Amino acid sequence: MGDPRRRDRRRGGLRILALAAVFWACACDRTPPDPQLVPDVVLQTELGLTENDRVHTIRVSTADVERADPLQLNVRPGDYVQFVSDDRFVHEVVFPLDSLPPPRRAFLSRTGQSASPPLLELGARFVVSFVGAPVGRYPYRLEGNRGPGGGEIVVAEPER
Numbered sequence: 001m002g003d004p005r006r007r008d009r010r011r012g013g014l015r016i017l018a019l020a021a022v023f024w025a026c027a028c029d030r031t032p033p034d035p036q037l038v039p040d041v042v043l044q045t046e047l048g049l050t051e052n053d054r055v056h057t058i059r060v061s062t063a064d065v066e067r068a069d070p071l072q073l074n075v076r077p078g079d080y081v082q083f084v085s086d087d088r089f090v091h092e093v094v095f096p097l098d099s100l101p102p103p104r105r106a107f108l109s110r111t112g113q114s115a116s117p118p119l120l121e122l123g124a125r126f127v128v129s130f131v132g133a134p135v136g137r138y139p140y141r142l143e144g145n146r147g148p149g150g151g152e153i154v155v156a157e158p159e160r
Helices: 004-029 041-047 102-110
Strands: 055-062 066-069 072-075 080-085 091-094 125-129 136-144 149-155
Touching (some): 055 072, 066 136, 066 149, 080 091, 102 136
Parallel strands (some): 055 080
Antiparallel strands (some): 055 066, 136 149
16 A cells, blocks of 8 residues: 555645646736836825736827827726826816716716816826726816817727
């Protein structure tokens, strides 16, 4: 029958191999985070985001009208979008609720994200969470010191 201690060591080795195989399989399924979408230290500290959260950036500035760069942004449910002021002019981000279908309107209302406070300083930001957001188009308006501008965020399921 053999030495029982030897059998226990073999079983222990098999358990370690099995755990390593499970770990390896899980690790292979995880794609590393896109470094451009990893939240900075401020967002991690203030909002509790982690390196696995995805934060997209829309830069807001003023010329003859309020400008957003990019004008259209595609995100996934669960992503975040930060609007960042690139100048010292006043900017406000507004999602016109009357232009949205009921599920998207309800989401922005329920989460209190239908409008930003005034962004008054260079680098000021307004972060919108799309955690639990219905898929679809979220047009927004930019208001401030010049003519209004705007853009659109499209929440879509990732392609497989």
